[in-house]
Amino acid sequence: MIFFERRRHKRIEKTNEIEFIKITNNQKEVINKGKLVDISQGGVGIVTDFVLLKGQPLILKGASENDMLTYGVVCWTQRQNNVIRSGIRFNF
Numbered sequence: 001m002i003f004f005e006r007r008r009h010k011r012i013e014k015t016n017e018i019e020f021i022k023i024t025n026n027q028k029e030v031i032n033k034g035k036l037v038d039i040s041q042g043g044v045g046i047v048t049d050f051v052l053l054k055g056q057p058l059i060l061k062g063a064s065e066n067d068m069l070t071y072g073v074v075c076w077t078q079r080q081n082n083v084i085r086s087g088i089r090f091n092f
Helices: none
Strands: 017-023 029-039 043-048 057-061 069-080 083-090
Touching: 017 043, 043 069
Parallel strands: none
Antiparallel strands: 017 029, 017 057, 029 043, 043 083, 057 069, 069 083
16 A cells, blocks of 8 residues: 655654734634644644634744744644644745
């Protein structure tokens, strides 16, 4: 059986804290914290204690080397043991 890699970019493991702002439908900003798991040119993997909804726009702080704010969108979320893991695609 042949498996194909779906990722477009190579992932690099990272393990630092990350802050992100969820932008809600009423434009309210909610600041949350999580942990960065991996990063690539196209996005990041993070773990949190709560579910992020697919399609949720986020502003990320701590996802880049220079600590700039980065915009992203939640692509997927799944429960893994006692944490929630999400894949965030950068939105340039």
